[in-house]
Amino acid sequence: MLRRIFTSGSAALVLAFIYLPLLTIIWYSFSAESVNSFPIKAYSLEWYKVMANDDSLLRAVASSLRVAFASTVIALIIGIPATFALHKFEFPGKRMVERIVLMPITLPGIVTGVAMLSFFPRIGVELSLVAVGIGHITFLLAIVVTQLLSRFKRLDPNLEQAAYDLGATPLRAFFTVIIPNIRTAIIGAALLCLVLSMDEIPVTFFLIARDNTLPIEIYGMMRRGITPEVNAISTLIFLATVVILIISQRLSRKTND
Amino acid sequence: MPILNLDSIEKYYGSANVVKNLNLSIEAGEFLTILGPSGCGKTTTLRMIGGFELPTSGTITLKGEDISQLPPYKRHVNTVFQNYALFPNMNVEQNIAFGLKQKKGLEKMSASQVQSRVDEMLAMVQMNDFRSRKPQELSGGQQQRIAIARAVANNPEILLLDEPLGALDLKLRKQMQIELKSLQKRLQKTFVYVTHDQEEALTMSDRIAIMNQGNLEQVGTSNEIYYHPATPFVAEFIGESNRFEAVTTKIQHDGSARMSIGEVGFYVSGKTHTVPLREGQKITVFLRPEAIKLSALEATNTSNNEAMSGTIEEIIFVGSTRKYLVNLQGQVRLTALETTLGAAQFSIGDTVALTWSADDCSVFV
Numbered sequence: 001m002l003r004r005i006f007t008s009g010s011a012a013l014v015l016a017f018i019y020l021p022l023l024t025i026i027w028y029s030f031s032a033e034s035v036n037s038f039p040i041k042a043y044s045l046e047w048y049k050v051m052a053n054d055d056s057l058l059r060a061v062a063s064s065l066r067v068a069f070a071s072t073v074i075a076l077i078i079g080i081p082a083t084f085a086l087h088k089f090e091f092p093g094k095r096m097v098e099r100i101v102l103m104p105i106t107l108p109g110i111v112t113g114v115a116m117l118s119f120f121p122r123i124g125v126e127l128s129l130v131a132v133g134i135g136h137i138t139f140l141l142a143i144v145v146t147q148l149l150s151r152f153k154r155l156d157p158n159l160e161q162a163a164y165d166l167g168a169t170p171l172r173a174f175f176t177v178i179i180p181n182i183r184t185a186i187i188g189a190a191l192l193c194l195v196l197s198m199d200e201i202p203v204t205f206f207l208i209a210r211d212n213t214l215p216i217e218i219y220g221m222m223r224r225g226i227t228p229e230v231n232a233i234s235t236l237i238f239l240a241t242v243v244i245l246i247i248s249q250r251l252s253r254k255t256n257d
Numbered sequence: 258m259p260i261l262n263l264d265s266i267e268k269y270y271g272s273a274n275v276v277k278n279l280n281l282s283i284e285a286g287e288f289l290t291i292l293g294p295s296g297c298g299k300t301t302t303l304r305m306i307g308g309f310e311l312p313t314s315g316t317i318t319l320k321g322e323d324i325s326q327l328p329p330y331k332r333h334v335n336t337v338f339q340n341y342a343l344f345p346n347m348n349v350e351q352n353i354a355f356g357l358k359q360k361k362g363l364e365k366m367s368a369s370q371v372q373s374r375v376d377e378m379l380a381m382v383q384m385n386d387f388r389s390r391k392p393q394e395l396s397g398g399q400q401q402r403i404a405i406a407r408a409v410a411n412n413p414e415i416l417l418l419d420e421p422l423g424a425l426d427l428k429l430r431k432q433m434q435i436e437l438k439s440l441q442k443r444l445q446k447t448f449v450y451v452t453h454d455q456e457e458a459l460t461m462s463d464r465i466a467i468m469n470q471g472n473l474e475q476v477g478t479s480n481e482i483y484y485h486p487a488t489p490f491v492a493e494f495i496g497e498s499n500r501f502e503a504v505t506t507k508i509q510h511d512g513s514a515r516m517s518i519g520e521v522g523f524y525v526s527g528k529t530h531t532v533p534l535r536e537g538q539k540i541t542v543f544l545r546p547e548a549i550k551l552s553a554l555e556a557t558n559t560s561n562n563e564a565m566s567g568t569i570e571e572i573i574f575v576g577s578t579r580k581y582l583v584n585l586q587g588q589v590r591l592t593a594l595e596t597t598l599g600a601a602q603f604s605i606g607d608t609v610a611l612t613w614s615a616d617d618c619s620v621f622v
Contacts, residue, residue: 158342164329164358165336166411176355180346234354 018188022238029231042247057233060217067129067213068197072190079144084178086145087152100204102146104139109202112138117206131207136200137239140193149190151185184251191248195241258321260447261306261415266315268301269470275301277471280605283415283449288441290450290458293468294494299418302468308332330359335408336417340424341400343392343611349403350388353378356411380407381440384590405440415447421481422457434460455495459483467491467617482538487531489621492543498619499544501589505534513615516542519588521565523565523615530620541621548617551581551602551609565611567591570601584610 033039051057061127086098104112112135120131157183163173179186199216208216214237221230259282267277276298282288291299304310306317308329316324324332335356343352354569357371366374379385382402392400401421408416416435422430441448452458458465459479467474467482467490475487486492491499507515512527514534525542525565534540552567570590573578579592579601591611595602603609 064316100416156340156342158338158340160328162336162338162342162344163355164309165307166407167330167332167359168355177344177346181344183346 011231025231026235026238027111028228029235031231034228047232050229051232054229055230056212057214057217057221060212060214061212063129064214067133067136068194071133071140071197072193074133075137075140075144075193076186076190077138079141079189080148080179081174082141083145083148083152084174093114098145098149102142104141105146107140109200110206113203113206127207127209127213129208129213132204132207132213136197137209139200139203140197143191143193143196147189148182148185151182155181188248188251190252191244194217195244198237199241239251259283260320261449262316262317262318263302263306266302266305266312266317268305268310269313274311275471276305279471279473281473281476282467283447285447286445287436287463288448288450288461289464289466290452290453290462290465291468292452295453296470297390297468298471299451299453299468302420303336303417303449306415307334307336321355327487333411333413334415334417335411335413336419337404337408337421339402339420341404343400343403343407343422345392348389348391349379349384350375352392352403353407353410358408367387374410378410381409382406397425398433401433403426405437409444409446413446415449416441418448418450418552421450422452422454430457437461442481447506458592459495467494469494485528486543489541489543492619492621497546497587497592499546499549499591500543501542501544501591502540503540505538505540508536514620516540516620518585518617521586521588523613525567525618525620526615528616529618530622532622534620534622535549538622543619543621544591544613544617545596546580546592548613549583549591550612551583551593551595552609552612553602554608566608567611568584569605569607569609572601572603572605583609585611620621 028040029047030043030045031040031044033040057162086094086101100239116131116135116138117127120127120134125131125134129200155178159177163177164170168176176240198213199215200213201219204213204216212220214233221227261283263279263281263283266276266279267274279298279302281302291302293299294463301310305312308324308327308331312325315325318324319333344355346356353375354371357366357374360366376385379388380605382405384406385397387395387399387403390405395403400545419438422433423597425433434457437448441515450458450461459482462479463476464476465482466476469490475482475491477485477487482491482495486495489500501518503516503518505514506517506522509515512530512533513524515522515524517523531539564584567585568582569581571582572579573582577597579595579597581595581603583591583593585591593611
């Protein structure tokens with residue numbers, strides 16, 4: 001009995017530790033006052049209206065979406081064939097390549113950011129959203145490779161051979177048999193990429209020019225103090241992320257069948 | 258003229274020589290089974306015909322054309338895979354149509370031609386009612402039929418089957434064996450079938466090629482392989498055999514010879530060995546259990562061979578037959594069979610006479 005109270009109690013504590021701040025923000029976002037104060041005296045959607053009229057915030061959302069979609073699509077276009085090749089072909093140093101590709105995930109973002117900041121101008125890439133996008137692609141590639149490599153390993157190798165056997169060229173087999181059969185894993189990886197790109201700060205911070213992405217814009221707003229508007233935008237980001245994560249979880253579970 | 262020729266095929270994986278100097282001709286319209294224990298090179302051989310592996314050296318000729326180095330999608334052979342390998346993203350119809358849609362140039366088929374061929378294939382395997390199902394929604398036996406239909410749809414010169422019945426339960430397997438054999442007869446297609454199941458091979462094949470450790474041991478009809486094994490491996494691998502050592506004591510003009518195992522003597526005819534024997538030579542004899550006749554000791558008539566006596570040590574009931582383990586005068590222990598239609602003729606401890614025909618042994622030096 002005591003043990004049950006202890007285990008469920010500690011689980012509750014952990015969850016509270018993670019989610020209580022988030023819930024507080026969601027709650028405060030509906031407050032009518034301009035400072036976070038407890039208890040909340042009046043509720044309103046005031047701050048959501050302010051947010052909807054904040055041009056620079058909306059521009060930041062648009063920039064973030066553009067960066068996230070573009071870098072995700074490019075990461076997939078490069079990553080899917082690369083992962084397939086990595087899975088299929090044996091070549092000297094294959095293990096090492098598999099590890100190196102994953103480096104950008106483990107490497108602190110600040111290191112990648114500083115490195116790119118000094119490298120990009122030298123190869124003629126100016127600091128801009130394009131630079132940010134390229135920066136994101138480097139670590140999104142790592143995400144795509146990890147997500148898809150495990151899926152390729154579970155794919156029946158006979159499917160590809162059966163396609164060849166029936167007369168399909170390698171290219172046709174890739175598009176008509178391989179891609180459709182890892183479709184859910186691709187969508188899952190894409191959603192994960194979108195979320196991670198939308199959320200990225202360290203690399204973005206070094207590569208950004210005039211146009212802010214959403215996390216950078218929020219970070220800038222915070223320097224002027226925690227406004228209730230930040231609560232509102234945080235709430236929306238939180239909800240969007242939860243929805244995307246649920247979809248991606250569902251999809252990856254479906255692929256496991 | 259054979260439809261397929263394997264000529265001096267060698268296959269190495271690194272330094273492992275998995276197929277050794279293989280020469281095999283396959284006749285058009287025959288059902289040829291490559292049989293052997295796991296790791297004997299049979300699947301590798303099939304995969305080289307299909308194009309999934311390339312031979313290290315040697316040539317594969319299909320209808321006179323050298324296909325040794327062609328990729329699978331350029332070979333007019335199709336494969337039924339061991340686990341069927343149906344495309345999970347397509348339904349039954351789309352699976353069967355897949356190969357038809359790959360055809361190019363003069364062979365290109367219109368949508369209606371594809372459809373009618375698919376219908377024909379579905380009818381052939383009696384799966385009309387399942388055309389819009391996904392493979393995952395079919396039982397093992399049904400998936401098997403679709404895999405066959407998909408491979409046959411392209412009208413290949415040769416159909417390759419890689420242990421296609423391995424995943425099915427015994428009863429379904431027996432039924433599919435008969436279906437496959439009758440399908441092969443009906444289509445008059447060349448089937449090359451790989452299995453480790455000798456009963457399957459004996460039941461279905463026109464000819465059987467037996468492989469062991471990368472070597473082709475013997476090619477022949479079920480009868481030839483069963484009754485006239487070319488190597489000790491084949492004699493031991495196919496069916497059950499008594500194996501014992503003996504010494505040649507006398508050679509006759511007709512090639513027959515007298516053998517002895519200790520005190521016990523018997524004759525073997527000239528048909529039982531391919532190489533001439535010498536007197537005093539140590540040889541290995543294989544003898545099928547069903548070739549040994551047991552009888553009560555006094556009623557023995559010595560027609561072809563003099564009777565030998567032995568003591569029954571054990572009786573094992575195996576369903577349709579009864580196995581007797583007979584100790585032959587303290588020299589060897591032989592297994593003899595009796596049908597279980599009647600009651601057991603003998604009991605443990607009985608002394609019985611053993612006879613067999615001089616033709617029934619296989620003798621190897």
